[in-house]
Amino acid sequence: MARTPDSRPTLDAVAALAGVSKATASKVLNGRPGSSEATRERVERAMTQVGYTPLSRERPGRGPVHVVFDTLVNLYSMKVLEGLVAASRGAGVDLVTTVLRVPGDGQEPLVLDRAWVQSITSRGHQGVVLVTTRVEPWLVAACRESGLALVAVDPPSGPNASAASLDASFASIGSNHFAGGLQATEHLIALGHRRIGFVSGHPAGADERERFGGYRDALAAAGIVDDSELIGEPLGAWPVDAAPSSLDAAELETARLLALADPPTAVFATNDGAAFGAIRAVVARGLRVPDDVSVIGYDDTYSAMPMPTTLSTIRTPMREIGRLAVETVLRLASGTAPSSHHVKLATSLVARESTAPRRP
């Protein structure tokens, strides 16, 4: 009865339900010290029960967007961040940036638990963008309950992805890895290559598998029988703790391919780091890129980087992904449904110096 049915639930209503005072409820809401664990829990339960949303988010368009990166230090993150910044400035909202874990930092990593959702909700943030971070179903649920919009950018796709995808307050944005694999391979085929190696570097996740699918599809479409000899070691081959870096693994894989009786004239590496490993292996064998062996990478992670032979690669539209992420999260937060809850943007081929026509 402290809550009139026509208006939204207030802190008073929450306090009444929890059997505490408004003051205590406020303290719990903001994580201020000075309340017992039991009380805190009671208040929190009451909050979710009446569906309390802090005033700050009730006023539309005000709160910031919160972005969480898995790691910052790579070109992918930076470019996505650029897109996020551009779009949030355009929309007139602040962009609050976090990273799960700063390498070499004493602090314990950020854990995305219910308390975290609670804390950013209470600070009035409109929504969350998770970049290359696994999205657990319970997190999706927690965000829905708290009325927090959630957008995942290029999440490592796990088996539970489909469970989460049903949620109306959740959306994901990524790129089409299958199409990317297809583009890369078709590019090599168009250059006249027929023996095309596939090198994955060791952490072959779902994305890599999709790219591999594109590779096989392109070969099949061109009428090239795929030769399992040309496919790098499966990732299981290395004991977990002794696993070499993606680059080193790719170097070893490529070295093996080059030692074949009928070696490949081109190599598709599923990421740019692996591509560097492949190039190393080629050079180590006394061959040249792209004269003897063409190498194509994936991600365009190092375009800003000065290097001897610039790398042909598949570019994912990182800035556009960032931009779209903010737009989507704002749309989710404001209640208007986004055009789609699961977007996969198209990749594009960037042909540079590391690929060339097969020598006759």
Add this chain to the structure above:
Amino acid sequence: MARTPDSRPTLDAVAALAGVSKATASKVLNGRPGSSEATRERVERAMTQVGYTPLSRERPGRGPVHVVFDTLVNLYSMKVLEGLVAASRGAGVDLVTTVLRVPGDGQEPLVLDRAWVQSITSRGHQGVVLVTTRVEPWLVAACRESGLALVAVDPPSGPNASAASLDASFASIGSNHFAGGLQATEHLIALGHRRIGFVSGHPAGADERERFGGYRDALAAAGIVDDSELIGEPLGAWPVDAAPSSLDAAELETARLLALADPPTAVFATNDGAAFGAIRAVVARGLRVPDDVSVIGYDDTYSAMPMPTTLSTIRTPMREIGRLAVETVLRLASGTAPSSHHVKLATSLVARESTAPRRP
């Protein structure tokens, strides 16, 4: 008299002075519509007269820290950002990220004018960190007037730097470029090199000049007469619009040095991009790094990058700089003076594969 002398001025006091109600004052404060121009002016005058500061910033440690990057897409920015993120998480404040200008973006760039200061002040942000962005004296003044803490990270040092440095609400954090230049050169000298080239890449700013100072000092200390032949082209040599990239310029400069009758056995490049250019020039001449020519860079901008020969370089403690920036801005905002208003952190030598003892 609505204002008791012991407590801070409230909206009520402002309203009383302006001869309006609290409600009207609130509307003016937040730029809500529904007041005449005359009233708005009266209230604004009253606000500055009583020195009103919005409550949001009065509560210490609450509001976010606002960071403005010149550009995001380089390792320097990312590492600084990591430090900023880590420190602000440690302090429990949000970090709002912006970039002056996203390349290839339709939007007009962000301009740091008075209106901007006003807008972030009214949003309750505690302070601003400017990364590699020129700090104009009037901006320092505007921030002081608005009670906004301002910290500049590695500002392009201009002639007006000293004017701003007097301000109590301003601090700057950078690294010691002179010492860095010294370290780099001493490292080469310690490896037995005596003919040491200096290559700047074209945009030689004040920082580069300091590094150059360190170079000369190290040579002098070792009793090596510095040979002006070994110093790359001055930056003025290129017409502005046709200027090559730092990398290309460094490549050309280095090529000239190598063509000398008595060529250098080592090259100090003032940034890592230039170092790559230098390496290119060495390779193009059929020589090898580090066997024939040692190359040292500056900034450790590309450490994450896989490459054939890893680059020896001078590392600026970017993460620490970021961390310190947040700590300083919070300290300024809370009123406690930072230990120093102008900090220069020490650089460190990272010896990797691109430098080696001079061949006998």
Add this chain to the structure above:
DNA sequence: TCCATGTGCGAAACTGTTTCAATAAGTTTC
């Protein structure tokens, strides 16, 4: 002159935060 229309403004209601005194619960002292 009289009524519609609209604008500016403030009283009061509201929301959420902070202060501070009362109370409860545990600890130490004698």
Add this chain to the structure above:
DNA sequence: GAAACTTATTGAAACAGTTTCGCACATGGA
């Protein structure tokens, strides 16, 4: 074992600032 003393928890009330809503007044037709 009781009294004195901490320490933690809590809510009543004071507070800051925002929003609602209706009043007052000007303006402009009829």
